[in-house]
Amino acid sequence: MSSQHLPQSVHPVDKPFAFVDVETTGGSATTDSLTEIAIIRFDGQTIHTWQSLINPGCRIPGYIERLTGITNSMVVDAPTFADVAAHVQQLLEGHLFVAHNARFDYGFVKNAFKRAGQDFRAHMLCTVKLSRRLYPQYPRHGLDQLIARHGLHMKDRHRAYDDAHALLQFWQLVCAEHDPAVLQKTVRELVARPSLPAHIDPALIDALPNSFGVYVFYGENELPIYIGKSNRLRQRVLSHFASDHTAPKEMKISMQIRRIEHICCAGEVDALLTESRLIKERMPTLNRQLRRQKDVFTWQLVQQSPGLWVPVLLGGNDIAIGQGQYLYGLFSSARDAREVLSAIIKSEKLCKATLGLEKVRAGSSCFARQLKCCEGACVGQESAIAHSARLMSALTSLKLRDWPFEGAALLREGSLVHVIHHWCYLGTARDEQELEELLSDGKGDFSRDTYRILVKHRDKLVGVKEATLALA
Numbered sequence: 001m002s003s004q005h006l007p008q009s010v011h012p013v014d015k016p017f018a019f020v021d022v023e024t025t026g027g028s029a030t031t032d033s034l035t036e037i038a039i040i041r042f043d044g045q046t047i048h049t050w051q052s053l054i055n056p057g058c059r060i061p062g063y064i065e066r067l068t069g070i071t072n073s074m075v076v077d078a079p080t081f082a083d084v085a086a087h088v089q090q091l092l093e094g095h096l097f098v099a100h101n102a103r104f105d106y107g108f109v110k111n112a113f114k115r116a117g118q119d120f121r122a123h124m125l126c127t128v129k130l131s132r133r134l135y136p137q138y139p140r141h142g143l144d145q146l147i148a149r150h151g152l153h154m155k156d157r158h159r160a161y162d163d164a165h166a167l168l169q170f171w172q173l174v175c176a177e178h179d180p181a182v183l184q185k186t187v188r189e190l191v192a193r194p195s196l197p198a199h200i201d202p203a204l205i206d207a208l209p210n211s212f213g214v215y216v217f218y219g220e221n222e223l224p225i226y227i228g229k230s231n232r233l234r235q236r237v238l239s240h241f242a243s244d245h246t247a248p249k250e251m252k253i254s255m256q257i258r259r260i261e262h263i264c265c266a267g268e269v270d271a272l273l274t275e276s277r278l279i280k281e282r283m284p285t286l287n288r289q290l291r292r293q294k295d296v297f298t299w300q301l302v303q304q305s306p307g308l309w310v311p312v313l314l315g316g317n318d319i320a321i322g323q324g325q326y327l328y329g330l331f332s333s334a335r336d337a338r339e340v341l342s343a344i345i346k347s348e349k350l351c352k353a354t355l356g357l358e359k360v361r362a363g364s365s366c367f368a369r370q371l372k373c374c375e376g377a378c379v380g381q382e383s384a385i386a387h388s389a390r391l392m393s394a395l396t397s398l399k400l401r402d403w404p405f406e407g408a409a410l411l412r413e414g415s416l417v418h419v420i421h422h423w424c425y426l427g428t429a430r431d432e433q434e435l436e437e438l439l440s441d442g443k444g445d446f447s448r449d450t451y452r453i454l455v456k457h458r459d460k461l462v463g464v465k466e467a468t469l470a471l472a
Contacts, residue, residue: 011042011043011044011045011175012175012180012183012187013184013187013188015094015095015123016041016044016094016095016096017041017042017043017098017125017171018039018040018042018092018096018097019039019041019042019098019099019164019165019167019168019171020037020038020092020098020105020106020109021037021099021160021163021167022034022036022108022109023035023037023068023158023159023160024056024064024108025058025060025064026064027251027252027255028248028251028252029104029107029110029111029251030111030247030248030251031248032056033056033057033058033112034056034108034109035056035064035070035075036051036052036054036068036070036159037051037054037081037084037109038052038159038160038161038165039051039088040161040164040168041095042168042171047168048091049161049165050087051160051161052078052079052084053070053074053075054075054078054079054081055075055076055077055078056075057080060072060075067158068158068159069156069159081113081115081116082115085112085113085116085118088109089113089118089120092120095122096122096125096191097109097123097124097125098124098125098127098171099124099127099167100127100143100163100167101126102124102125102126102127102128102195102198103126103195103198103241103254103255104251104255106122107251124191125187126190126195126198127167127170128141128142128198128199129190130174130186130187130190131146131170132198133186133190134174134186135149141198143163143166144157146166146170147166150173152169152170153165153169195242196241197241197254197255197257199257199258200260204260205234205260208233208234208237208260208262209233209234209262209264210232210233210234210235211231211233211264212229212230212233212264212266212268212270213229213230213262213263213264213271214228214229214265214271214274214275214278215227215233215237215262215263216260216261216262216263216278216282217240217256217257217259217260217284218257218258218260218261219256219258220256222259224282224283224284224285225252225253225256225257225284225286226253226284226286227278227282227284227287228240229271229275230271231268231271233262240253241254249286252286266414266415266416267414268413268457269411269413269418269454269457270413270414270416270418270428272453273425273428273450273453276449276450276453295315295316295333296315296319296331296332296446296447296448297313297314297330297331297332297336297337298313298314298315298327298329298330298331298337299311299312299313299314299327299329299337299341299395300312300314300327300328301326301328301392301395302326304356305384307383307384307388308354308385308387309326309388309391309392310354310356311355311357311391313337313338314327315334320422325402327400328395328398328399328400329395329398329400330400330448330451330452332448340398344391344395345357346373347394348391348394349368349373349374349375350374350375350387350390350391350394351366351368351369351374351375351376351377351387352367352368353365353366353377353378354377354384354387360378363379364378364379365378365379366378375387375390400451401423401455401458403422403423405461405463405464407421407463407465408420408426408439408463408464409461409464410435410462410464410467411454411457411461411462412460412462416428416430417430417435419435419438419439420444420454421442421444422446423446423450423451423455424444424446424450425450425454426438426439426441426442426443426444427444439464
């Protein structure tokens with residue numbers, strides 16, 4: 001630690017600052033670790049500096065070594081964060097935690113304390129937000145832009161002490177260029193507001209309605225990174241940023257997000273269907289689960305002989321969802337379908353040979369029977385009827401619902417009408433003309449997530465004939 005005393009200078013904030021910068025093994029605060037930390041404390045007159053390499057307890061990736069200049073050999077004899085945690089806590093206590101993209105540095109420090117068995121909390125000030133507020137005429141506020149724009153002294157970029165010292169220089173310059181009362185008000189506002197990602201304007205959050213809707217997070221180059229839905233839109237969006245210190249996906253969102261777009265919806269079903277459609281259209285990078293739900297496979301039970309039912313795997317256009325009985329499960333791949341059926345066969349001691357899934361000579365036992373894992377349908381110890389009944393019972397939870405209407409059905413939400421046929425979403429109508437066009441066209445794509453949405457809200461469906469009579 002070193003100290004430096006300056007002539008009395010302007011520091012129009014009640015709390016002293018702790019300018020913090022960390023270097024890490026990667027971008028996830030919950031799975032990556034610190035490799036270096038620097039803390040520069042400043043109260044307007046005295047500067048205290050402290051820095052240390054940190055042994056992360058794992059190898060530093062090659063691209064991180066090249067970026068920071070911190071190599072594995074440099075940290076092998078360095079203290080772990082647990083070794084210095086008490087000292088770091090002491091240095092930061094009573095200070096405002098100041099960093100560039102503060103959520104990143106704060107998230108790593110907080111999680112490092114958590115691994116060391118300690119809790120850490122501090123008020124944060126992000127210098128990206130401070131720069132945006134004080135210098136709105138500039139489009140970019142990254143640390144490289146601040147260094148070039150304000151002539152800040154920098155020796156080793158991407159080393160913790162030099163990056164933290166650049167922030168101290170920036171604050172001293174800000175104090176020289178702005179009225180103390182303006183600075184005090186600005187800092188208080190930035191610290192008091194709910195912590196938002198650096199590139200998100202608080203006014204944009206204030207404009208979000210707290211009702212049903214869908215939100216789209218965009219990253220660099222207007223690429224969608226995440227799409228979600230909620231019945232309380234503003235509250236849901238804020239929840240992403242409240243948990244980003246512990247959840248890897250939320251941290252990725254906070255680091256990548258540049259813009260938010262929202263769509264108001266008429267109700268829960270409208271929000272669910274809109275979310276599903278936009279995810280498939282725009283392919284956001286962090287919505288992997290719904291993005292993959294394109295291929296559909298299901299098991300159909302077919303009567304092979306009196307009393308004997310066997311499963312047949314169907315996929316794609318072969319599936320007539322809602323148009324026949326004995327369809328079980330919606331799977332994204334044939335492999336998933338087979339794995340689920342195999343697990344049921346094993347747990348229920350069903351016979352693969354009887355189901356046509358294993359070839360044996362007539363009258364011979366299947367392999368599972370030899371291991372006493374089959375009730376013996378293959379050798380006549382269990383009747384075909386009993387075997388089929390046990391199979392159907394085991395599949396009950398996976399059974400798909402038949403379509404309960406003769407033709408299409410409508411689901412009303414506010415001023416909108418969703419049109420569905422055989423569990424396929426045909427579209428949403430806002431007036432009689434759009435409704436007639438959707439009904440006459442009658443085309444819609446089937447997807448697993450849409451089926452699950454519609455089945456869950458099946459009690460709200462009304463057949464077109466019944467709906468017409470009700471309107472009359």
